[in-house]
Amino acid sequence: MSKIKALIRKRPKSDPSKAISVNSDNQNTNNASIDAASKGHAVNTPIEQTRWNGWGNININKKVSAHGAKLIKSHIGKTKKLSSVSLQQVLKTVPKSRLPVAMTELDTVSVDNEVRLRHARGQSFPDWIAMHGGDFEVFPDGVAFPASTADVETLLQLASEHDLIVIPFGGGTSVAGHINPQKGSRPVLTIAMSKMDQLIDLDNESQIATFGAGTQGPAVEAQLNEHGYRLGHYPQSWELSTLGGWIAARSSGQQSLGYGRIEQMFAGGTLVTPQGVLNIADIPASAAGPDLREMMMGTEGRAGIFTEVKMRVQSQPEEELFKVAFLPNWAAGKEVLRQAVQKNIQLSMLRLSNAVETDAHLHLGTTPSQFMAISTYLKARGLSSEKAMLTYGVSGDKAQNKLALTQFNKLLKQQGSVTGKITDIMGSVWAHGRFKFPYLRGTLWEKGIMVDTFETATNWNHIDEQMQQMQQAVRTSLADEGEEVMAFTHISHVYKQGASLYTTYFFRAAKDHASTLSRWQKIKHAASLSLANGTATISHQHGVGRDHAPYLAAEKGKLGIQVTHDMLKSLDPEQRMNPGVLIKE
Ligand SMILES: Cc1cc2nc3c(=O)[nH]c(=O)nc-3n(C[C@H](O)[C@H](O)[C@H](O)COP(=O)(O)OP(=O)(O)OC[C@H]3O[C@@H](n4cnc5c(N)ncnc54)[C@H](O)[C@@H]3O)c2cc1C
Known part of the structure; x- marks a missing residue:
């Protein structure tokens, strides 16, 4: 019998209320x-x-x-499925x-x-x-x-x-x-780390929850839910990714605007290194020299293993809403996003799709009759093929949400947005299916449609130029094979200074696995070079790993790489921990 089953059976039966001592009067x-x-x-x-x-x-x-797949094929051509081994x-x-x-x-x-x-x-x-x-x-x-x-x-x-x-x-x-x-x-x-998936301690007064670092997203929220709390970290991989992975790879969740990135949530914890245990104190703020917490985040398994992590949690929101609006074009949408974040409007998320992504979403996420109804509605309201879909959310007290929505609606109106019952429904549909999108990859794979993404962040004044460069690099990267790559982009994390850009691309499977991989390598290299230009990061949320390591020096500089290398070596002199990840050896 496979040992997998035996290992699963050894897992502790979950009863977080017995495992920890809490005294919460939060409403669930x-x-x-x-x-x-x-x-x-x-x-x-x-x-x-x-x-x-x-x-x-x-x-x-x-x-x-069917009409979604047809749209993609109208860009990349007829496709053929790759074989799969058992x-x-x-x-x-x-x-x-x-x-x-x-x-x-x-x-x-x-x-x-x-x-x-x-x-x-x-x-x-x-x-x-x-x-x-x-x-x-x-x-x-x-x-x-x-x-x-x-x-x-x-x-x-x-x-x-x-x-x-x-x-x-x-x-x-x-x-x-x-x-x-x-x-x-x-x-x-x-x-x-999969067995370390329990809430170990909950400090109601300081709102700090201590978890086993191997706890996956749903298990984090389910255990906090029992006590009226939430972490609020929802990367699209939430179903399976873990606290330790989020911290080690500096993850960002869909509601980062309201709840912060993982670095705002991670308060401290235990890192077991080859040189001994490093306890990172969960102090709210400190001027006592360089911040060990910051130094260990993003170490991608090279400094040691996070075993217990202390997370800053919040009360469950009284109300949470997700909505959609359509803007006449990308520029108008971008202006709404920039002003909303710079004016401190208390939204929990903002996501703006460019025109190509908007069209693709409307095709992929609808039946033909729904597509027709939405398209007719938006056309009647004066929107053209340049329209940009904006998804936004609020999460908090009803009064706070009401104020945020009033302020935000004013910005939307100023930029000529279209909203209504139909767009509100689209917001709820998005929220309902938000963790199901990754499953599309397998469905498309079966059709011979290859899909991947890459992402970055840059200042507001570079956003448009960066997006054009990234998309152009990707679209033309297979020109030597006469292949077209379909690419589109959205912004999904916003800051006062700038925003993230996330590009999705589709291309055809080649005749076999090796030549399909070679196509991907060309696209990836072109995309990465378009980022290694001094104004954007090689990764806003996916981390470095092995795939981005060759491009890291362009961002950090020679001295920056040396400092990082030396810090890791001081904790792992034998280069035992995940070598080759983060920094190319
Ligand atoms: C469909 C899909 C959607 C995604 N969406 C997002 C998204 O929205 N936002 C986002 O940020 N990322 C996203 N990602 C990327 C990925 O989920 C993140 O990088 C995530 O942080 C990885 O967590 P994990 O637990 O799976 O870690 P793993 O993939 O297992 O490991 C990632 C790195 O962390 C290290 N590591 C893991 N656990 C520990 C530990 N306890 N101590 C020390 N090091 C450790 C590993 O050695 C490795 O270097 C997505 C991935 C997929 C497949």
Whole structure:
């Protein structure tokens, strides 16, 4: 029998109210979509319920509308599905583990082939090619499932004694090659944090919740919900990604405007490093020299393993609403976003799609009759094909929300927006299906339509130029093969100084996996070069991993890379922790 099932059975039965001592008088009011998604998720999703070669829960699929697929094909041409290998075929390629026998006998360590396979790859495009083509290249030699900080300390001690490479593994949702073992003579131990998924302590007075760092999004919110709290961190990978992964890769959630990025939420905690345990105090603010909390965020598993993390939580909002408006064009929408954030209007999210993305969304997310109804309505209200869709939200007290919406509606009107019952419904539909979009990738894959994304952030005065450069670079990147790439962009995180840009692109699968990967490499390189220009970041939210590491020096400079390298080396002198990630060795 696969060890996966045995490992799952060893998990503690969840009863957070027994595990912690709390004294909360908060009202348990919450958002319907988050509540539904986190229902029954007081513990992590068992790995056997997730796809071994794609995204998410095996029971969830998302259909793509025929007219949506037709629109994409009108750009990229006719497509043909790539073949996919079976799990059994890949299992046959897993080599014998090189872990020392003493380690394979530990209760916490598994050398089962399926367990190793399921921890070998993340969710990047090359990962999908490997998972469908069957060439995984390298598998971890074993996977450890610690249940406590002490377990992690022991594992790092043993890793040092046996000279192992160690890869911390959260939800495995990395899209930048963060958790993939590399070829080398040292055996690889992946340390999966999935058993550390419980709320350990809740300080009601300071509103600090201490969690096991392996807790996934729904389990975080379900356990906080019981006490009337919420973290409010909702990356689109929320279903499977974890607190430790968010902190280690500096994640940003859809409602970052209202709830902040992960760096505003992470208060401190325990990091087990090869040099010992680093306790990061959860002090609200400090002038006592460089901030260790900041220094350890974004270390992508290279400094050590976060085991227990202290998070700043908030009361559940009294009311949460999501709405949609249409602006005549991108410039008008961008002006609304900039003014809203610079005037401190208390919204929880803002997202603006450019004209191509707006059109694609209207096609992909509707039936033909819904598409016709919405298009006719927007046309009758004077909007052209230049229109830009703006999704926004409020989350808080009813009075505070009312004020924010009044202020925001004024801005919308000034820029000629179209809103109404139909756009309000679109907002609710977006909220309801917000974590289902990633499932489209698998559906499109089956049709031979390859899709990937990349993202950045820049100042307001560079936004338009950067967007044009990124899209142009991507669209023309396969010109030598006579292939067209479809690309569109949205802004989804806004700051007083600037905003993030997130580009989605589609291209055709080539004749086989290797040549499809080569197409992706060309696109990725063109996109990354368009970012390494001194005014934008190589990543606003996905992190660096291996895929972005070659471009990091353009942003940090030689000295910046040296400082980061030296800091990591001081905690990990043997370069045992996830080498090659973040900084190219
Ligand atoms: C469909 C999809 C949508 C996404 N949407 C978003 C989004 O909206 N916003 C966003 O920010 N990101 C998004 N991502 C990217 C990804 O979810 C984030 O990078 C996330 O932070 C990774 O978390 P994880 O728990 O899956 O970490 P993993 O992928 O397992 O690991 C990521 C990195 O963190 C390290 N790590 C993990 N846990 C620990 C730990 N306990 N201690 C030390 N290091 C650790 C790993 O070694 C690795 O370097 C998306 C990914 C997918 C597949």
